[in-house]
Amino acid sequence: MRMSTLRVALLGCGVVGSEIARQMVEHSDDLAARVGARLELAGIAVRRTGRDRAIPGVDPEIFTTDAAALVARDDVDLVVEVIGGIEPARGLIMAAMERGKSVVTANKALLADDGFALHTAADKHGVDLYYEAAVAGAIPLLRPLRESLAGDHVTRVLGIVNGTTNYILDQMDTHGSGFAEALEEAQALGYAEADPTADIEGYDAAAKAAILAGIAFHSPVSLADVHREGISEVTAADVAGAKAMGAVVKLLAICELAPGGEAVGVRVHPAMIPREHPLAGVRGAYNAVFVEAASAGQLMFYGPGAGGTPTSSAVLGDLVTVARNRVAGVTGPGGSWYADRRVRPMGETVTRYHISLDVDDRPGVLAAVATVFAGHGVSIETVRQRTEVPDGAELVVVTHQAPDEALSATVDELAKLDTVREVMSVKRVEGE
Amino acid sequence: MRMSTLRVALLGCGVVGSEIARQMVEHSDDLAARVGARLELAGIAVRRTGRDRAIPGVDPEIFTTDAAALVARDDVDLVVEVIGGIEPARGLIMAAMERGKSVVTANKALLADDGFALHTAADKHGVDLYYEAAVAGAIPLLRPLRESLAGDHVTRVLGIVNGTTNYILDQMDTHGSGFAEALEEAQALGYAEADPTADIEGYDAAAKAAILAGIAFHSPVSLADVHREGISEVTAADVAGAKAMGAVVKLLAICELAPGGEAVGVRVHPAMIPREHPLAGVRGAYNAVFVEAASAGQLMFYGPGAGGTPTSSAVLGDLVTVARNRVAGVTGPGGSWYADRRVRPMGETVTRYHISLDVDDRPGVLAAVATVFAGHGVSIETVRQRTEVPDGAELVVVTHQAPDEALSATVDELAKLDTVREVMSVKRVEGE
Numbered sequence: 038m039r040m041s042t043l044r045v046a047l048l049g050c051g052v053v054g055s056e057i058a059r060q061m062v063e064h065s066d067d068l069a070a071r072v073g074a075r076l077e078l079a080g081i082a083v084r085r086t087g088r089d090r091a092i093p094g095v096d097p098e099i100f101t102t103d104a105a106a107l108v109a110r111d112d113v114d115l116v117v118e119v120i121g122g123i124e125p126a127r128g129l130i131m132a133a134m135e136r137g138k139s140v141v142t143a144n145k146a147l148l149a150d151d152g153f154a155l156h157t158a159a160d161k162h163g164v165d166l167y168y169e170a171a172v173a174g175a176i177p178l179l180r181p182l183r184e185s186l187a188g189d190h191v192t193r194v195l196g197i198v199n200g201t202t203n204y205i206l207d208q209m210d211t212h213g214s215g216f217a218e219a220l221e222e223a224q225a226l227g228y229a230e231a232d233p234t235a236d237i238e239g240y241d242a243a244a245k246a247a248i249l250a251g252i253a254f255h256s257p258v259s260l261a262d263v264h265r266e267g268i269s270e271v272t273a274a275d276v277a278g279a280k281a282m283g284a285v286v287k288l289l290a291i292c293e294l295a296p297g298g299e300a301v302g303v304r305v306h307p308a309m310i311p312r313e314h315p316l317a318g319v320r321g322a323y324n325a326v327f328v329e330a331a332s333a334g335q336l337m338f339y340g341p342g343a344g345g346t347p348t349s350s351a352v353l354g355d356l357v358t359v360a361r362n363r364v365a366g367v368t369g370p371g372g373s374w375y376a377d378r379r380v381r382p383m384g385e386t387v388t389r390y391h392i393s394l395d396v397d398d399r400p401g402v403l404a405a406v407a408t409v410f411a412g413h414g415v416s417i418e419t420v421r422q423r424t425e426v427p428d429g430a431e432l433v434v435v436t437h438q439a440p441d442e443a444l445s446a447t448v449d450e451l452a453k454l455d456t457v458r459e460v461m462s463v464k465r466v467e468g469e
Numbered sequence: 470m471r472m473s474t475l476r477v478a479l480l481g482c483g484v485v486g487s488e489i490a491r492q493m494v495e496h497s498d499d500l501a502a503r504v505g506a507r508l509e510l511a512g513i514a515v516r517r518t519g520r521d522r523a524i525p526g527v528d529p530e531i532f533t534t535d536a537a538a539l540v541a542r543d544d545v546d547l548v549v550e551v552i553g554g555i556e557p558a559r560g561l562i563m564a565a566m567e568r569g570k571s572v573v574t575a576n577k578a579l580l581a582d583d584g585f586a587l588h589t590a591a592d593k594h595g596v597d598l599y600y601e602a603a604v605a606g607a608i609p610l611l612r613p614l615r616e617s618l619a620g621d622h623v624t625r626v627l628g629i630v631n632g633t634t635n636y637i638l639d640q641m642d643t644h645g646s647g648f649a650e651a652l653e654e655a656q657a658l659g660y661a662e663a664d665p666t667a668d669i670e671g672y673d674a675a676a677k678a679a680i681l682a683g684i685a686f687h688s689p690v691s692l693a694d695v696h697r698e699g700i701s702e703v704t705a706a707d708v709a710g711a712k713a714m715g716a717v718v719k720l721l722a723i724c725e726l727a728p729g730g731e732a733v734g735v736r737v738h739p740a741m742i743p744r745e746h747p748l749a750g751v752r753g754a755y756n757a758v759f760v761e762a763a764s765a766g767q768l769m770f771y772g773p774g775a776g777g778t779p780t781s782s783a784v785l786g787d788l789v790t791v792a793r794n795r796v797a798g799v800t801g802p803g804g805s806w807y808a809d810r811r812v813r814p815m816g817e818t819v820t821r822y823h824i825s826l827d828v829d830d831r832p833g834v835l836a837a838v839a840t841v842f843a844g845h846g847v848s849i850e851t852v853r854q855r856t857e858v859p860d861g862a863e864l865v866v867v868t869h870q871a872p873d874e875a876l877s878a879t880v881d882e883l884a885k886l887d888t889v890r891e892v893m894s895v896k897r898v899e900g901e
Contacts, residue, residue: 060764064622070687070807071619169617175765177609177617185601185609187503188785190496255502315771318747332492332782333607333772339747340768350764353620367799375502 040069043360044079046113048104048129049120052345053143054081055092057117057352062094068353072360080107108133115359117352118142123150130155134162139359139368143170143348149244149260152251156372165368167355172245173198173324175347176340177354182252182328183370189330191253194292195468196326197319198245200342201236202268202288204228204322206276210285215273228322238267242290242305250292250303253328255376258303264383266306275462278393278433284309285317289467300381309391310468384442389418389466391435392448395459398430402456406432409454413447415439429458435466472501475792476511478545480536480561481552484777485575486513487524489549489784494526500785504792512539540565547791549784550574555582562587566594571791571800575602575780581676581692584683588804597800599787604677605630605756607779608772609786614684614760615802621762623685626724627899628758629751630677632774633668634700634720636660636754638708638739642717647705660754670699674722674737682724682735685760687808690735696815698738707894710825710865716741717749721899732813741823742900816874821850821898823867824880827891830862834888838864841886845879847871861890867898
């Protein structure tokens with residue numbers, strides 16, 4: 038039997054794209070055996086062509102700066118998009134799908150921004166849209182959530198999905214360094230970009246959280262629905278304070294079903310988690326995600342969250358699937374939004390706070406502080422008073438669970454107390 | 470649009486089967502939304518019918534003792550097999566597939582014994598055969614290996630895939646108990662069966678290893694190919710010895726590609742792993758599996774490895790997939806054996822040994838022992854001599870990497886040395 042050939046347009050040829058092209062050549066026979074058809078690079082769209090583009094086994098003639106024309110070509114069956122960002126990626130993907138081409142992308146920003154519209158277009162045109170690489174790099178996560186757990190009831194997804202911030206927080210925890218110092222080191226080592234905003238302000242993690250929540254809870258969730266706080270305000274004192282209570286500060290993405298199941302909560306923020314929690318042990322730029330489901334219980338997925346080679350593994354895994362579907366003349370499970378749950382505002386989220394207060398060192402302070410908590414219905418778990426602070430005292434309060442709006446209103450009122458000189462730090466406590 | 474209905478025959482209604490039936494009723498709407506068709510229980514085959522079979526929402530009339538007739542019924546579209554064991558499960562599955570019904574099973578013994586023939590039959594009859602629940606309970610593992618990593622090159626799968634033995638070894642490590650005592654406790658708590666042979670002698674783990682190796686390396690591997698050693702010979706002294714060198718004893722399933730990639734090694738045996746290794750921290754009856762792939766790097770999958778509810782999650786996830794495929798008129802990726810690698814004999818496996826010897830306490834002993842190692846080309850990493858042993862000495866040798874046949878020949882010769890009174894323990898060292 039002569040094997041048919043599927044022709045692939047690769048959009049983008051940076052670190053990830055060139056790795057994909059390289060592997061498509063190197064593992065050509067394996068990929069063909071797994072797909073049931075040969076995969077051939079029809080063209081590679083780049084911003085600038087030039088001789089530095091040489092990839093062994095790839096015809097230099099197939100590079101082009103006209104991505105739109107490449108996507109429109111009749112001899113292109115499948116499109117792999119690794120340009121990133123919203124435009125021109127969105128337009129190219131839409132154009133590809135309109136012409137009946139299945140798409141594999143690693144584009145988290147786009148999927149988080151517009152996943153619903155993209156999936157709707159994929160359904161309409163009868164094509165596949167796969168994007169495992171968009172969340173947690175090489176870790177198989179979206180497919181297990183979408184398919185392996187399709188017979189279960191996912192209640193929570195909680196994880197470390199941004200390697201840059203995890204590297205920075207890990208450095209702060211291990212070496213006691215400050216945020217600026219740790220960021221500088223991460224930049225020097227290539228773990229953080231020159232403009233680190235997307236990572237350190239939590240935008241990258243929030244995009245991933247939106248994608249995860251949408252899939253886990255069968256409801257449309259976009260980036261705008263995600264409560265987002267970054268790590269740029271995390272201080273060496275916060276990390277030390279966490280250490281003192283046997284915890285570690287991590288940037289968490291948390292997607293959860295509200296009790297009753299009618300709403301979804303999606304948030305990204307730094308949180309203290311106990312040192313015994315498996316996520317506490319996730320070092321450097323690794324990613325790890327917990328999934329809690331009614332029947333399966335607690336599952337954890339762990340691995341490298343970024344990098345050209347891991348990302349290419351995820352993209353090529355998707356490419357094999359969409360190619361195999363194309364050979365069979367079918368599409369895989371598309372977007373699933375039937376539950377259509379509302380997104381709960383952050384204020385309704387039930388969590389715990391760890392609050393450090395710089396207070397006057399005199400009788401009655403604790404009573405005043407406790408009164409504020411009681412007034413908002415927030416129950417205190419522990420209070421620790423450190424009087425060795427020069428000219429005053431430090432009060433560290435850890436609360437029981439309460440709605441975020443009550444906790445946050447408590448903090449606002451504490452800040453106004455005469456006896457409270459400064460609210461030094463407020464961190465949520467998770468993972469218990 | 471009126472939704473079509475797919476009718477499901479459930480074979481077996483023990484812990485797992487009754488949980489599946491219960492959830493099919495309880496989550497009927499969710500499952501329908503995910504499949505695109507309603508799933509309906511057509512019949513449940515049991516050994517004995519009776520009123521103790523009552524499952525809320527399930528018509529008692531659909532229970533039958535005639536599994537063969539149920540499978541043959543024209544109004545059955547899909548078959549779920551949770552009887553376990555080789556026969557009658559094999560015959561029923563074959564009959565179902567011959568009649569064009571897709572099958573979901575949790576049957577590791579059968580798949581390990583005869584996976585190739587079963588997949589061949591599935592392909593021939595154009596049906597699906599899915600069995601995520603057969604390995605590591607609820608942990609999505611087979612699907613990620615088969616699909617998510619389809620664009621990558623898996624080099625190693627290493628994990629804890631039997632909860633019973635992990636519970637026993639964990640008890641021995643935590644409380645210093647002996648094997649018999651820990652087994653008895655596991656039995657009392659329901660973690661081990663009255664006849665614990667399949668678990669403690671490694672048959673269960675070996676079946677899972679065969680399945681994992683076949684999928685990971687695209688080659689037929691059956692139970693008979695797996696080198697298997699159980700944990701019944703693991704003593705409190707072994708566990709203490711491991712502790713002394715900062716390690717812990719775990720029953721590991723290891724599937725690896727030989728250097729060069731032309732052969733596959735598959736083995737199950739107790740091994741010492743460093744306490745810092747993530748698998749060392751897997752407690753109780755949990756399972757965890759490392760997957761190493763050329764591009765993805767090291768991935769870990771962790772979760773409950775057994776139990777009715779977790780297993781039902783995996784079965785129902787597969788059921789959604791095969792049902793959805795049936796609606797679309799297609800089948801998913803079937804067995805993939807194109808690489809057809811040979812299985813390497815255990816002797817060729819490269820590993821390390823930890824050997825405890827009871828020796829005479831006199832000069833020249835170490836020289837004699839070292840000569841034996843050298844004669845087999847086995848390089849020693851560390852030797853520790855404990856002379857506080859009454860009337861003699863204990864010599865603990867940890868080797869560098871060497872082929873298992875050289876290591877095992879070394880041990881045989883050591884046992885014959887005049888100065889060696891007893892070879893007290895031999896354990897492989899892995900995970901470094």
